[in-house]
Every structure is written in C-alpha cells, then in structure tokens.
Amino acid sequence: MIKINQIHKVFNKGKANQIDAINGIDLKINIGEFLIIVGSNGSGKTTLLNLVAGSVLPTSGTISVDSNNVTRMPDYKRSQWIARVFQNPVSGTASDLSIIDNFRLAAIRTKPKGLSIGVDDAFKKQVKDKIATLGMGLENKTDQPMGTLSGGQRQALTLLMSIMDSCKVLLLDEPTAALDPRSAEVVMKTADKLIKDFNLTAILITHNLKDAYTYGTRIIQMSEGIILKDLNTENKTKLKQNDLFDWFG
Template identity: 65%
Template structure:
C-alpha cells in the first residue's frame, strides 16, 4: 500500500516565484489497485508522482510504502519498489545498447552490477517470449540497437522492462502522449495487462479522457494541488464519458 499523509510541496518558498504544487494531499492506494489521475496542467499530478518516486522531497508530510516511512529515502533506493514510464519514449532505454542488453539491465536494476551485463540462453528465451506477447515482431530483433526502433516500439518495450525485477509500484506519467493512436492503444492495453498479471500498484496520469474512463479501478481528479474528486471502482464504473468531460467544462 502507498500512503501519502498531508503532503505539501512548495517550490521556491519565500520568493516571488513561489508555487504551491501540493496542498495537503492525503491518499491511501491499496496494493494492486490501478489509479488514474486527471486534472488540468499545473494541478499537481506530476509533482505527486515525483514525490512517490522520490524525485521530489515534500516540504512536509510523509510517504509510506507498506508501513515503512520512505519520505527521506533517495529515488535510487526506492527503485526496489518503484518503476516509472515517462511521456518521452526515449527516456526509458539506452539507445546504443541492444534490446536484449536493455532488458538485462532492467532485470538487474535493483541488484549490484558488475562490469559485464552477462546474458544466458535462458534469459534470451525469456526476453523473446515476453516481447512476443506484444505482437510487434520485435522478438526476432533482440540484438538490434534500441535506438533504431520507433517511439511506440520503445515505449512498449519500456513497459515490459519495468516488470523484469521485483517492482511492485508502476508509475505511468502520460506514457501515450507522444505516440500515434495505434501505438497509444497498444501501450494502454499492455499496461493494463501487466498491472493485472503482476498485481502492480499502478498510478497513471493521462489527459486522454477515454483512457481515463476505460482503465483503472479508481479515478482521482486534482486541481491546484488538491484532490477534488475521488471515485472508487463502483462509482467509476457508473461514470459516463460525457460526465467525465463535464469535469473539465
């Protein structure tokens, strides 16, 4: 479970450019749930994910994972729990390395690393089998440099790479924003499948209202650093797409 207790985040405190990005956010996200975050630009969504990931230290409040206070734990140390997929498909991969080597690095993400990556035949088969589930034909190209792939292909592989270790929390920061509709649809289907298969605690930021309506079992709207709407699974199921659009009217 992720617990956020009275999280405040103020950037540039005491200066003319002071901004309150999070204003007393308190949330409990159950293990295995899929939360969708919506809201206008500047509402605090990405700052909230940054606080969970450890990329931003809150001004006050506490971040708790499964009963352990991780508020002051550095981002790289939280990687034992947290994987993140960003808006830019180029952010999650090493372009000069092969697809296979990228997957090997992902599998070792939370482990001590030696001087050599090291890839066994069994690991090669595992990567091929997992990539084949995408239906993109990339399982035959695992020795190809990652940088030669399209943005949609790289984003799909980044999602698969996110579950190569013992990640339990998956943060998706507008993962389809830079993609064409077909690639975006594949990414969302893949994310939903992985969240279910691995029982990941998943938080998705999206500006796509159809995706917000279709995916997840909880829907949260933020405005001016606060949670202003919080729909549980039953309420979200009853919500119509037109109702959701009215939130932004």
C-alpha cells in the same frame, strides 16, 4: 499499497516566486489499484508523481510503500519497489544498446553489482517470450539497437522492462502523449495487462478521459495542489463514459 500523509510541496519557499504545488494531500492507493490522475496544467499532478517517485522531496508529510517509509529515500533506493515510465520513449531506454542488453540492465537495476554472466540462453528466452506478448514481431530482433525502433515500440518495451525486477508500484507519466493512436492503444493495453497480471499498484497521469474510463479503477482530479474529486470507476456497468465526462467537466 501507497500511503500519502499530509504531503506538502513548496517551491522557492519564502521568495517572491514561491509556488505551493501540493497542499496537504492525504491519499491511500491499494494494491492492484489503477489510479488515474487528471487535471489541468499546473494542478500538481506531475509534482505528486515526482514525490512518489522520489525525484522531488516533500516540504513536509510522509509517503510509504508497503509500510516502508520512503519519504526522503533517494530514488535509486526506492527503485526496489517503484518503476517509472516517462512521457518520452527515449527516457526509459539506452539507444545505442541492443534490446536484450536494455532488458538485462532493467533486470539488475536493484541488484548488487558484481561479476556475473550478462546474457545467457535462459535469459534470452525469458525476454523473447515477454516481448512476443506485445504482438509487434520484436521477439526475433533482440540484437537490434533500441534506438532504431519507433517511439511506440520503445515505450511498449519500456513497460516490459519496468517489471523485470519485480517492482510493486508502476508510475506512468503520460506514456502515450508522444505516440500515434495505434501505438498508444498498444501501450495502454500492455500497461493494463501487466498491472493485472502482477497485481501492481499503478498511477497514471493522463489528459485522455477515454483512457481514464477504459483502464482506471479510480480517478482523481487535481486542482491547485489538492484533490478536487475522487471517483471509483471499477464498476463500468454503473458508470457510463459520458457520465465521467460530465462529472469531471
């Protein structure tokens, strides 16, 4: 569970170019919830995600994950609970390393570093089995450099890598924005399956209301650093897609 209590974020405080990006947000996101954040550019949605991730520190307020106060905890320490997938597929992978080596780095991301076997047969099988679930035929190419793959392939693998160390929270920062429609669909279906299979608490930023309706269990709309609307979308039999478009119009 994520609890956000009276979070404020001010950039360039006291200066002529001061920006009040987040203005006193209170938000509770339950375990297993797939929260979608929508809003125009400058609404504060990316800043809010960055605050949860720890890459931006709040001006005031608190953030907790599973009752752990992470408000000013460095992002490398938060990584024991939180994984993040960025908009650019390149950001979440090491291009020159093989697929299997990328997965190994993801698996030890939060563990103490020391002398150990890097990649053994058991680990290779574990990774190949996970990759096979994508249906992309990459399970037999794990020695191939990550940089030789398409953006959609890399983003799908990044999603699998994000849960290699048993994280509790998955942050998705417009992960399909740079992808073609077919790759975007694979990535979203993969994300949805992982969230359900591992009972993750997830936050997705998107401009795609169709994806928001299809995959989200809850949607919030942000504007000028506040939550303007908050809608539970879990019961799709009562909420139609066109109703959603009208509601967030």
